[in-house]
Amino acid sequence: MRIAVIGAGYVGLVSASCFAELGHEVVAIESDEQKLKQLRSGIVPIHENLLPELLARHVGTRLTFASDIATGTKHAQAVFITVGTPPAHNGDADLSFVEMAAREIAAALRSPTVVVEKSTVPVRTSDAVRRTMLLSGADPALFSVASNPEFLREGTAVSDFLYPDRIVVGTDDDYARSVLAEVYAPLTTGAYYRREDAIPGSPADNARILFTSVKSAELIKHASNAFLAMKISFINTVANVSEAVGADIAEVCQGIGSDSRIGSRFLNPGIGYGGSCFPKDLLAFRSIATHVGCDVELLTATINVNQRQRNSFIEKVRRAVWNIRGKRFAVLGLAFKGGTDDTRDSPAIAIVRQLRLEGALITAYDPAAMERAKAELQNLAIDYANDPYEACRGADALIILTEWQSFSELDLKRVATLLRWPILIDGRNLFDVDDAKDAGLDYHSIGRKPEESSRKRLADRSDSTSEMLLGTKAETEVKVCQP
Ligand code: UDX
Numbered sequence: 218m219r220i221a222v223i224g225a226g227y228v229g230l231v232s233a234s235c236f237a238e239l240g241h242e243v244v245a246i247e248s249d250e251q252k253l254k255q256l257r258s259g260i261v262p263i264h265e266n267l268l269p270e271l272l273a274r275h276v277g278t279r280l281t282f283a284s285d286i287a288t289g290t291k292h293a294q295a296v297f298i299t300v301g302t303p304p305a306h307n308g309d310a311d312l313s314f315v316e317m318a319a320r321e322i323a324a325a326l327r328s329p330t331v332v333v334e335k336s337t338v339p340v341r342t343s344d345a346v347r348r349t350m351l352l353s354g355a356d357p358a359l360f361s362v363a364s365n366p367e368f369l370r371e372g373t374a375v376s377d378f379l380y381p382d383r384i385v386v387g388t389d390d391d392y393a394r395s396v397l398a399e400v401y402a403p404l405t406t407g408a409y410y411r412r413e414d415a416i417p418g419s420p421a422d423n424a425r426i427l428f429t430s431v432k433s434a435e436l437i438k439h440a441s442n443a444f445l446a447m448k449i450s451f452i453n454t455v456a457n458v459s460e461a462v463g464a465d466i467a468e469v470c471q472g473i474g475s476d477s478r479i480g481s482r483f484l485n486p487g488i489g490y491g492g493s494c495f496p497k498d499l500l501a502f503r504s505i506a507t508h509v510g511c512d513v514e515l516l517t518a519t520i521n522v523n524q525r526q527r528n529s530f531i532e533k534v535r536r537a538v539w540n541i542r543g544k545r546f547a548v549l550g551l552a553f554k555g556g557t558d559d560t561r562d563s564p565a566i567a568i569v570r571q572l573r574l575e576g577a578l579i580t581a582y583d584p585a586a587m588e589r590a591k592a593e594l595q596n597l598a599i600d601y602a603n604d605p606y607e608a609c610r611g612a613d614a615l616i617i618l619t620e621w622q623s624f625s626e627l628d629l630k631r632v633a634t635l636l637r638w639p640i641l642i643d644g645r646n647l648f649d650v651d652d653a654k655d656a657g658l659d660y661h662s663i664g665r666k667p668e669e670s671s672r673k674r675l676a677d678r679s680d681s682t683s684e685m686l687l688g689t690k691a692e693t694e695v696k697v698c699q700p
Contacts, residue, residue: 218236218241218242218294218295218396218399218400219241219242219292219293219294219295220233220236220241220242220243220244220293220294220295220296220297220400221243221244221245221246221283221286221289221290221293221295221296221297222236222243222244222245222246222296222297222299222335223246223286223289223290223296223297223298223299223300223318223322224246224247224298224299224300224301224314224318224336225245225246225247225249225252225253225256225282226299226300226301227263227265227369227371227374227493227559228299228335228336228367228369228374229245229247229297229299229300229335230245230256230262230263230265230268231265231268231369231374231375231378232297232299232335232367232378233245233280234268234271234272234275234280234375235271235375235378235379236400237271237274237275237278237279237280238271238274238275238379238409238416239400239401239403239404239409240279240403241279241400242279243275243279243280243281244280244281244282244283244289244290244293245280245281245282245283245289246282246283246284246285246286246288246289246290247282247283247284248284248285250284253282253284256272256276256282257276257282259272259273259276263558263559264557264558264559264585265371265372265374265375265557266372266373266374266375266376266556267375267376267416268374268375270416271375271416285321286318286321286322286325287321287324287325290322290325290326290330291325291327292328293330294329294330294331294396295330295331295333295396295397295400296322296330296331296332296333297333297335297365298315298318298319298322298332298333298334298335298336298346299335299336299367300314300315300317300318300336301314301336302314302315302336302337302338302497302501303497304496304497304500304501307504308500308501308503308504309339309500309501309504309505310337310338310339310497310501310504312338312339312342312345314336315334315336315338315342315346316345316346316349319332319346319349319350319353320349320350320353322350322355322360323349323350323351323353323354323355323360324353324354326350326355326356326359326360327359328359329359329360329392330359330360331360331361331362331363331388331392331393331396331397332346332350332360332361332362332363333362333363333364333365333397334346334362334363334364334365334366334435335365335366335367337366337367337438337439337442337494337497337498337501338364338435338438339435339439339501339502339504339505340432340435340436340439340505341432341435341505342435343362343363343364343387343431343432343435346362347362350362361388361389361390361392361393362393362431363386363387363388363389363393363394363397363431363434364385364386364387364388364431364434364435364438365384365385365386365387365397365434366385366434366435366437366438366441367438368381368382368383368385368438368441371492371493371554371556371557371559372554372555372556372557373556375416376416376418379404379409379415379416379418380418380419380420380424381404381424381425382425383424383425383426383427384401384404384405384424384425384426384427385426385427385429385434385437385438386398386401386426386427386428386429386434387428387429387430387431387432387433387434387435387437388428388430388431389430389431394428398426401424401426404423404424405423405424405425405426406423407420407422407423410423438498439498439501439502439505440502442494442495442498442499442502443498443499443502443516443519445483445495446490446495446498446499446519446523447515447516447519448483448484449483449485449487449489449490449495449523450489450490450518450519450522450523450526452466452470452473452483452484452485452486453486453487453489453522453523453526453663454522455469455473455486455664456469456486456663456664457529457664459664459665460663460664460665460666463666464664465650465664465665465666466486466646466663466664466665467646467664467665469664470484470485470486485620485645485646486646486663486664487526487564487620487644487645487646487663488526488527488530488564488565488568488618488644488645488663489522489523489524489526489527489564490523490564491553491554491561491562491563491564491565491567492553492554492559492561492562492563493553493559493561493562496520496523496562497562499516499519499520500520502516503516503517503520526564527564527567527568527571530568530642530644530663531568531571531572531575533642533661534546534572534614534616534642536661536667537614537640537642537659537661537667538613538614538638538640541572541575541576541577542575542576542577543576543577543578544577544578544613544614545577545578545579545580545611545612545613545637546572546577546578546579546580546612546613546614546615546616547580547581547582547602547605547608547609547610547612547614547615547616547636548565548569548572548579548580548581548582548608548616548618549581549582549583549605549608549615549616549617549618549619549621549624550565550583550617550618550619550620550621550624550644550645551563551565551566551569551581551583551586551587551589551590551618551619552565552583552585552586552589552590552619552621553565553566553619554619554620555619555620555621555622555624556621556622557585557586558585558586558588558589559586559589560586560589560590560593563586563590563619564618564644565583565618565619565644566590566593566594568616568618568644569581569594569597569599569618570594570597573597573598573599578600579599579600580599580600580601580602580607580608580612581599581600581601581602581608582601582602582603582604582605582607582608583619583621584621584623586619587601605623605624605627605632606631606632606635609632609635609636610635611635611636611637612635612636612637613636613637613638613640614636614638614640614641614642615632615636615640615641615642616642616643616644617641617642617643617644617645617647618644618645619645620645620647624645624647625647625648629641629648629652629653629655629656629658630656630657632656632658633656633657633658638659639656639657639658639659640658640659640661641653641658641659641660641661642661642662643660643661643662643663644663645663646662646663646664646665648660648662650662650665650668653668654668
């Protein structure tokens with residue numbers, strides 16, 4: 218197939234590379250000249266596992282680049298729109314880039330083309346795309362509009378594309394259906410999985426393709442993200458109750474997640490969801506639901522719980538160190554989740570900002586997101602470390618904000634000796650409570666009782682700060698003496 222992909226952002230670049238990997242001839246269209254130059258010279262502008270390998274395999278052969286839609290879509294049988302749909306000031310998705318793409322595709326249309334929405338768009342956007350194309354002079358016999366939402370997670374986007382749980386294709390005509398069936402045939406027939414050079418993965422079976430109406434496909438995308446976000450807000454709510462009553466959220470999650478109707482994935486409590494998708498998609502979904510006169514209470518609750526989770530983490534920090542002003546924190550993690558350099562709507566960045574606002578001093582480290590974080594936090598005085606241990610040296614407490622695998626492998630004993638006070642406030646529950654306790658850390662996590670075993674060590678220090686951290690000296694001694 219000959220495919221054009223408009224927009225070489227996260228979704229566009231991954232999709233274009235994966236289409237090339239499946240054997241198609243792909244043109245990725247990007248208007249940002251700087252990015253285009255990088256891509257043409259083999260530089261990968263985003264941190265995404267396996268993407269460099271795919272680009273190295275296909276750039277210049279099956280994957281080429283163009284700077285304008287007219288050139289890039291000239292021979293395409295399918296044109297995927299993967300431009301940004303950022304939130305407008307009122308929460309609606311800003312669809313002006315989609316509209317612009319639709320107009321330009323219409324102006325360049327010469328042969329039968331399936332125009333496919335892959336950007337996350339509200340339900341009924343396909344109607345607007347079709348109308349815009351007709352108003353721009355496109356011959357209705359030459360095009361149809363389909364929806365093929367992506368379910369790619371940053372960090373595992375290539376594997377998610379090549380080994381999907383399902384492929385959703387929304388079409389209202391047979392031609393578009395047959396074109397998109399052919400695009401994904403290497404996955405749905407299993408031909409790709411039999412290739413010796415296939416990117417390794419473990420397909421349960423051949424990929425499943427689900428054909429729906431265009432509107433259903435559009436709704437599936439928003440509903441999927443809303444459900445996952447709701448699952449996170451739900452478990453964060455349960456975690457807060459668990460912590461208040463002295464239960465262990467890890468055990469609770471295991472108990473809940475073992476029910477196959479619920480499932481254990483996306484049940485990790487933390488500091489709330491972030492990223493370029495969930496926050497924006499929840500607002501956009503709520504907005505479209507409101508416009509069509511439907512109840513949005515559940516979506517509002519999901520959004521509010523998520524915001525409060527960030528605030529309650531700050532309170533947790535306050536409880537752990539007493540006054541925030543003047544304390545130095547080692548902060549590990551700035552990306553919105555592990556495995557990516559993306560800091561868009563990162564709860565970690567929001568928390569760092571709030572801590573600074575309250576007068577904290579910060580030494581931060583992230584394995585991939587440091588450059589982006591520096592740009593976002595440029596107006597704030599923040600120190601950056603070269604590794605996690607350097608960040609910990611002399612800090613009053615360690616705060617973990619992103620679920621990087623490498624953080625969960627930290628030598629906690631070493632951390633405890635580097636910190637001025639052995640306090641770890643873990644927003645991602647990366648450690649076993651007993652391990653943290655054995656390392657001598659005062660361990661505060663989410664949905665589990667704060668581990669106070671290291672109080673003896675704190676109490677042993679005789680300066681006034683230990684008294685401030687632990688309460689009065691007399692109280693401390695009573696606690697330490699308890700079995
Ligand atoms: C999400 C969807 O998963 C994907 O299908 C869609 O196409 C794009 O949006 P992504 O934004 O890459 O993907 O991140 P995801 O892995 O879903 O995590 C989103 C946020 O939720 C992160 O901040 C993450 O830390 C948080 N999260 C995730 C939790 O707090 N707990 C969990 O159990 C899972």
